[in-house]
Amino acid sequence: MTETTLQAARILRITAFYVAALLIWEGLIRSLHVPVWLVPAPSHIFEVIAEKNSIMLFHTLATLQETVLGFALALVVGILFAIGIVHFPMLRDTLYPTLIMFNSFPKIAIAPLFVIWIGVGIESKIANAFLVALFPIVINMIMGLTNMDPELLELVRAMSRSRWVLFWKIRLPHSLPYLFAACKIAVSFAVIGAIVGEFISGRSGLGYLVLSANSTFNTPMAFTALVYLVLMSLALYGGVVLAERLMLPWYHREPAA
Amino acid sequence: MLESICIERLCKVYRARDGTDVEALREVSFTVGRGEFVSIVGQSGCGKSTLLKILAGLLPKSSGTLFIEGQAVDGPRRDIGIVFQKALLLEWRRVLDNVLLPVEIFRLDRREYEAKALRLLRTAGLAEFLRKYPFELSGGMQQRVALCRALLAEPALLLMDEPFGALDTLTRQKMGFELLRLWEEWKSTVLFVTHDIDEAVMLSDRVLVMSSRPGRIMDSVTVDLPRPRQIFTKDTPEFIRFSSRIRRCLWEEVGND
Numbered sequence: 040m041t042e043t044t045l046q047a048a049r050i051l052r053i054t055a056f057y058v059a060a061l062l063i064w065e066g067l068i069r070s071l072h073v074p075v076w077l078v079p080a081p082s083h084i085f086e087v088i089a090e091k092n093s094i095m096l097f098h099t100l101a102t103l104q105e106t107v108l109g110f111a112l113a114l115v116v117g118i119l120f121a122i123g124i125v126h127f128p129m130l131r132d133t134l135y136p137t138l139i140m141f142n143s144f145p146k147i148a149i150a151p152l153f154v155i156w157i158g159v160g161i162e163s164k165i166a167n168a169f170l171v172a173l174f175p176i177v178i179n180m181i182m183g184l185t186n187m188d189p190e191l192l193e194l195v196r197a198m199s200r201s202r203w204v205l206f207w208k209i210r211l212p213h214s215l216p217y218l219f220a221a222c223k224i225a226v227s228f229a230v231i232g233a234i235v236g237e238f239i240s241g242r243s244g245l246g247y248l249v250l251s252a253n254s255t256f257n258t259p260m261a262f263t264a265l266v267y268l269v270l271m272s273l274a275l276y277g278g279v280v281l282a283e284r285l286m287l288p289w290y291h292r293e294p295a296a
Numbered sequence: 297m298l299e300s301i302c303i304e305r306l307c308k309v310y311r312a313r314d315g316t317d318v319e320a321l322r323e324v325s326f327t328v329g330r331g332e333f334v335s336i337v338g339q340s341g342c343g344k345s346t347l348l349k350i351l352a353g354l355l356p357k358s359s360g361t362l363f364i365e366g367q368a369v370d371g372p373r374r375d376i377g378i379v380f381q382k383a384l385l386l387e388w389r390r391v392l393d394n395v396l397l398p399v400e401i402f403r404l405d406r407r408e409y410e411a412k413a414l415r416l417l418r419t420a421g422l423a424e425f426l427r428k429y430p431f432e433l434s435g436g437m438q439q440r441v442a443l444c445r446a447l448l449a450e451p452a453l454l455l456m457d458e459p460f461g462a463l464d465t466l467t468r469q470k471m472g473f474e475l476l477r478l479w480e481e482w483k484s485t486v487l488f489v490t491h492d493i494d495e496a497v498m499l500s501d502r503v504l505v506m507s508s509r510p511g512r513i514m515d516s517v518t519v520d521l522p523r524p525r526q527i528f529t530k531d532t533p534e535f536i537r538f539s540s541r542i543r544r545c546l547w548e549e550v551g552n553d
């Protein structure tokens with residue numbers, strides 16, 4: 040009973056905070072007569088949302104598609120890379136150092152090249168999203184597959200020397216929390232990759248929208264695009280968190296309420 | 297009496313990379329009869345864990361001979377159960393599935409062994425916790441699960457390396473009696489490593505006293521106290537005689553350093 044009232048109080052507090060922030064924003068813009076091309080008031084943004092919702096959704100879907108495809112590709116390739124690196128000394132000595140080297144490098148700088156290599160379509164944005172999302176996944180996954188109590192490995196080794204058993208029964212399940220931690224980072228990275236791709240080329244997506252609104256000083260439109268971007272990123276992050284809760288019931292250590 | 301373990305002139309030298317060798321075991325010889333409960337006591341660093349790991353096939357010996365159930369030790373085998381100081385449960389598996397791990401590794405008949413697992417868990421007082429995850433258990437309960445897991449495939453030999461070392465005195469004593477109950481039912485040979493002289497005397501048929509590094513067997517004390525042992529066995533003059541004999545043996549050796 041008290042649990043639920045506490046929860047309700049919390050939600051109330053959070054809502055109150057955001058409503059207050061919006062009201063203050065609105066009040067400041069009006070009282071200081073800030074021009075709309077500089078910073079629009081929330082009421083202005085809501086107007087654009089109401090008016091242009093279907094266009095906004097179209098661009099949101101474009102960005103979402105690039106992000107999700109890039110992220111999914113990074114997930115598959117990242118997991119395969121990590122498994123390969125952990126199991127084959129050949130890859131550990133070649134692929135792994137290459138990845139580490141690459142990781143300290145701003146991958147976004149390659150984005151313009153993708154336009155040359157694979158064009159101005161959705162592919163170059165997916166490639167961007169993929170590239171930035173890949174590293175956290177590979178690196179965390181390697182940790183997850185290897186970073187366990189050495190005595191646990193001994194315990195299993197005393198029963199079986201099969202790498203298959205070790206992988207399926209121990210390494211893979213052990214890596215899942217690490218993988219989800221990586222996904223939370225990687226999914227946000229993938230959004231960045233997709234947006235930068237849209238900045239560089241393209242005729243759709245929220246990044247393109249921000250850029251084109253900017254060039255005509257249509258600041259309310261740019262802000263509106265950012266609102267959709269925030270909501271989309273939150274939804275993606277929430278999706279990862281939800282998947283984690285469903286797949287790793289043993290990892291959430293809050294006592295059952 | 298048939299022998300479960302037969303060790304002759306076993307030596308172990310750890311080859312360090314920098315060329316400094318560590319002699320962990322020197323000419324260790326002893327036998328353990330089938331169904332016997334034998335403890336090994338000795339100072340920290342004297343080579344107890346090393347000995348156990350060689351028996352479990354986890355470490356190569358340097359020289360000497362070593363037979364378990366009449367067979368030379370070479371790699372993993374089904375007829376050994378191991379319990380370490382840490383429970384080393386798989387945190388993504390519920391209690392019952394943790395105990396059933398050997399079934400999957402050894403490809404045993406799940407239905408048959410599930411009944412066994414349930415019986416073991418009931419004996420260990422864990423009947424109500426079958427569907428809990430390890431993080432929902434206390435340290436003592438986790439260790440009991442680990443013990444059930446080690447016993448599931450009916451090992452001829454149970455190797456225990458300070459299994460109760462991380463528990464408080466009271467729990468530790470309780471676990472000792474529980475182990476004896478399970479042992480009397482399961483009739484496997486037990487080799488039990490501990491620092492605790494009283495614990496060794498309380499549980500064992502025989503206590504092997506090891507010297508400091510390099511480990512040798514200095515004394516073999518047959519503890520012919522009647523079974524079942526009780527907590528008050530500790531106060532009997534016979535018990536005190538055994539434990540003081542072992543204590544003296546260890547102290548004299550330290551004095552010689």
Ligand SMILES: Nc1ncnc2c1ncn2[C@@H]1O[C@H](COP(=O)(O)OP(=O)(O)OP(=O)(O)O)[C@@H](O)[C@H]1O
Binds near residue numbers: 319
């Ligand atoms: N992998 C290793 N490489 C080199 N030396 C080792 C290694 N493992 C153990 N040793 C050395 O061998 C000796 C015996 O170690 P061991 O772990 O068997 O001792 P122990 O009797 O189990 O000690 P404790 O009671 O503290 O657990 C120690 O001096 C240790 O330094």
Ligand SMILES: [Mg+2]
Binds near residue numbers: 344345346
């Ligand atoms: Mg040890």
